[in-house]
Amino acid sequence: MSEHGIPCLWMRGGTSKGAYFLARDLPEDVAARDALLLRIMGSPDPRQIDGIGGADPLASKVAILSPSTRADADVDYLFLQVFVDQALVSDAQACGNILAGVGPAAIERGLVPVAGPETQLRIHMLNTGEIARATIQTPEGRVCYAGATAIDGVPGTAAPVPLMFQGLEGSMCGALLPTGRARDVIEGIECTLIDNGMPIVVMRAGDFGLSGEETREEIEAMAEVKARVEAIRLKAGEMMNLGDVREKSVPKMTLVSAPLAGGTINTRSFIPHRVHATIGVFAAVSVATACTLPESPAAALAVLPEDGRVRIEHPTGAAEVLLELDPSGQIRAAGTMRTARKLMDGRVFV
Numbered sequence: 001m002s003e004h005g006i007p008c009l010w011m012r013g014g015t016s017k018g019a020y021f022l023a024r025d026l027p028e029d030v031a032a033r034d035a036l037l038l039r040i041m042g043s044p045d046p047r048q049i050d051g052i053g054g055a056d057p058l059a060s061k062v063a064i065l066s067p068s069t070r071a072d073a074d075v076d077y078l079f080l081q082v083f084v085d086q087a088l089v090s091d092a093q094a095c096g097n098i099l100a101g102v103g104p105a106a107i108e109r110g111l112v113p114v115a116g117p118e119t120q121l122r123i124h125m126l127n128t129g130e131i132a133r134a135t136i137q138t139p140e141g142r143v144c145y146a147g148a149t150a151i152d153g154v155p156g157t158a159a160p161v162p163l164m165f166q167g168l169e170g171s172m173c174g175a176l177l178p179t180g181r182a183r184d185v186i187e188g189i190e191c192t193l194i195d196n197g198m199p200i201v202v203m204r205a206g207d208f209g210l211s212g213e214e215t216r217e218e219i220e221a222m223a224e225v226k227a228r229v230e231a232i233r234l235k236a237g238e239m240m241n242l243g244d245v246r247e248k249s250v251p252k253m254t255l256v257s258a259p260l261a262g263g264t265i266n267t268r269s270f271i272p273h274r275v276h277a278t279i280g281v282f283a284a285v286s287v288a289t290a291c292t293l294p295e296s297p298a299a300a301l302a303v304l305p306e307d308g309r310v311r312i313e314h315p316t317g318a319a320e321v322l323l324e325l326d327p328s329g330q331i332r333a334a335g336t337m338r339t340a341r342k343l344m345d346g347r348v349f350v
């Protein structure tokens with residue numbers, strides 16, 4: 001198949017970028033598929049010079065689409081993180097940013113028909129088993145990418161892609177709070193080990209001597225902070241039922257501080273070895289959830305909104321997370337606004 005190239009859509013999804021494939025165009029065998037994807041992206045190599053990857057974990061992502069295996073979904077979506085400088089491909093996390101491109105890609109590839117000026121899709125996220133709902137602008141019988149919606153971390157505006165989720169708790173760890181507690185202490189640092197769509201460890205930036213205002217580059221240059229965060233991550237991984245996480249991209253590590261720009265809480269996220277330029281979608285939902293737990297280190301720093309529109313500040317702005325609570329204060333549904341853009345449609349050669 002590789003001699004003639006492999007059909008590939010290269011798209012921005014939210015604040016990430018990746019290659020979107022149909023499952024039928026890739027080898028069924030997982031080892032063969034992963035070897036092919038490493039070759040396509042150009043990994044392992046910090047510059048990914050011999051591939052299409054963007055030399056950054058946020059631009060070294062893959063979505064594999066197939067007709068849905070579930071009656072209550074329209075399309076199946078498998079997310080794969082292709083590591084940049086290691087020969088690793090991991091399905092051990094979901095990705096809500098790349099998810100924003102799944103609806104448009106499924107329509108472009110004819111997996112889902114256009115339903116009218118807007119097309120609603122139920123996306124079965126194979127990594128975690130949950131269904132996401134996406135609404136795609138399809139005004140003239142095809143996907144429209146242009147629009148007036150801005151998201152922080154992406155210049156300009158584009159068509160809105162609202163995403164809604166239910167039942168995210170325990171997506172990879174089996175429970176919202178895999179240790180049964182909202183507060184644990186690891187290596188002397190108070191943390192919340194939580195999974196509401198993404199396994200993350202929430203800690204105070206101040207406990208690492210940080211103000212929380214540092215840039216991505218500044219934190220990445222702090223070898224001692226990075227080593228402490230990684231030591232906590234390896235212990236947290238075991239405590240979160242994720243096993244040995246040395247070669248996994250979860251849990252993500254999120255440092256929180258008081259909001260700086262009128263939001264709910266300020267964050268800096270390790271994903272897990274590079275610092276995120278913004279914050280992941282499911283990571284943002286998980287941080288927002290930690291803010292609602294009084295025992296979490298996040299709670300005392302958070303300024304919770306009254307209308308459920310939580311704003312998670314990050315290095316380049318803020319991500320909005322909509323939390324719908326039931327009368328007992330439990331989260332019934334969560335959502336966010338993203339945009340996506342088709343950048344290239346062609347064939348990739350290996």
Ligand SMILES: O=C(O)/C=C(\CC(=O)C(=O)O)C(=O)O
Pocket residue numbers: 015016057058094095096097098198249252271279280281282283284
């Ligand atoms: O955490 C990462 O590795 C990066 C992500 C994941 C994501 O979107 C999510 O948490 O849902 C991203 O921004 O693409």
